[in-house]
Amino acid sequence: MKKALWTSALLLALAMVVGLSSCNDRPTLMPPSGGRLFEVLVVGDDSSIVRDVLQQDVPGLPQSEPQFDVSAIKTDAFKSTLRLSRCIVIVSVNPKAFDVPAMQTERNVWAEPQTVVHINAPSIALLRDSIEAFAPRLLLTLNKTEMSKSLSMIRHKRNTKAERLIQQQFGITMWIPADMIASKQAPDFFWLSNNSPTVMKNIVVYRNWHRTTADGLLWYYDSPESFFVSARNYWLGRNIKGETDSMQMSTVNGALMDSPLLGKRQNDRWIFRGLWEMTGDDMGGPFVSLTLPMDSKQWKQKGDYGCDHIVIEGFVFAPGKKKRNAMRELEALLYTVNKENKKPNNKTK
Numbered sequence: 001m002k003k004a005l006w007t008s009a010l011l012l013a014l015a016m017v018v019g020l021s022s023c024n025d026r027p028t029l030m031p032p033s034g035g036r037l038f039e040v041l042v043v044g045d046d047s048s049i050v051r052d053v054l055q056q057d058v059p060g061l062p063q064s065e066p067q068f069d070v071s072a073i074k075t076d077a078f079k080s081t082l083r084l085s086r087c088i089v090i091v092s093v094n095p096k097a098f099d100v101p102a103m104q105t106e107r108n109v110w111a112e113p114q115t116v117v118h119i120n121a122p123s124i125a126l127l128r129d130s131i132e133a134f135a136p137r138l139l140l141t142l143n144k145t146e147m148s149k150s151l152s153m154i155r156h157k158r159n160t161k162a163e164r165l166i167q168q169q170f171g172i173t174m175w176i177p178a179d180m181i182a183s184k185q186a187p188d189f190f191w192l193s194n195n196s197p198t199v200m201k202n203i204v205v206y207r208n209w210h211r212t213t214a215d216g217l218l219w220y221y222d223s224p225e226s227f228f229v230s231a232r233n234y235w236l237g238r239n240i241k242g243e244t245d246s247m248q249m250s251t252v253n254g255a256l257m258d259s260p261l262l263g264k265r266q267n268d269r270w271i272f273r274g275l276w277e278m279t280g281d282d283m284g285g286p287f288v289s290l291t292l293p294m295d296s297k298q299w300k301q302k303g304d305y306g307c308d309h310i311v312i313e314g315f316v317f318a319p320g321k322k323k324r325n326a327m328r329e330l331e332a333l334l335y336t337v338n339k340e341n342k343k344p345n346n347k348t349k
Contacts, residue, residue: 033086033111041085044075060273083110101130147332175336199318208309287315
């Protein structure tokens with residue numbers, strides 16, 4: 001089950017291309033859907049089989065938090081305003097109506113935007129046997145809906161000045177929330193934060209410089225993980241300090257299953273998740289990172305070093321607070337990233 005749930009999270013990047021296109025302002029005659037972000041209404045799941053899937057831990061967090069907050073009701077209670085929930089999973093077990101377990105998805109049935117997932121089975125036993133096969137698609141579908149909702153909430157509340165600066169410096173476009181107004185800009189590096197005293201959300205963008213070989217080819221490390229961590233520790237350690245210069249941000253080492261830092265190729269991008277810490281201090285938290293290859297005409301060379309990647313990362317500092325929603329919101333922002341065709345302006349203002 002654990003492997004299937006993690007696979008769904010990795011596949012999310014592909015689905016967000018579709019999700020972004022649904023974030024528009026077109027008029028509709030349907031009532032607006034409701035519910036908190038990453039909350040799911042589960043109907044008819046008397047054996048809690050689906051609920052257990054939805055409440056598996058989110059990978060990459062320093063503490064246990066469920067994938068979704070679940071409200072469970074019986075089938076005969078599914079009436080009135082409950083039908084206006086944004087994410088609904090309806091479980092039906094009926095040997096007369098169904099021959100085999102199946103999962104179907106509907107959009108905007110009683111409200112908009114809305115995702116309604118039907119999970120049908122002829123018996124509880126067959127539902128339990130098949131739920132692991134359904135889990136990746138179920139989580140993918142619901143995550144896509146909620147991340148699209150998260151983006152729609154900031155669509156017209158963005159820091160366009162910061163977006164222009166990132167575009168000029170790195171040649172990429174992305175959305176930045178309006179509350180991210182604290183910033184640090186340096187050559188090949190940009191850091192934005194909402195500076196919240198409770199849940200601090202941050203975005204960093206940097207170029208990934210690394211050594212080239214004798215014939216001019218870019219030198220890669222033993223694995224994608226070591227390649228990523230080396231650049232991350234250098235750039236964030238150099239630019240994000242603690243109370244003293246000896247305190248600097250770095251990547252937590254450890255077993256990959258304990259602190260997930262798994263990369264998966266998604267078209268031309270790498271997605272990484274893991275934990276960060278401030279050396280010499282007790283500060284730390286989760287991060288999610290996108291490594292974006294540059295177009296060949298944007299590659300750079302300085303002596304024995306070359307750069308063909310840009311890294312965009314979201315990280316959270318929220319001691320004693322839940323971090324799931326903040327991390328999912330930052331992850332959604334990563335899927336707004338697009339490369340420009342023209343060469344960026346590399347001057348730092």
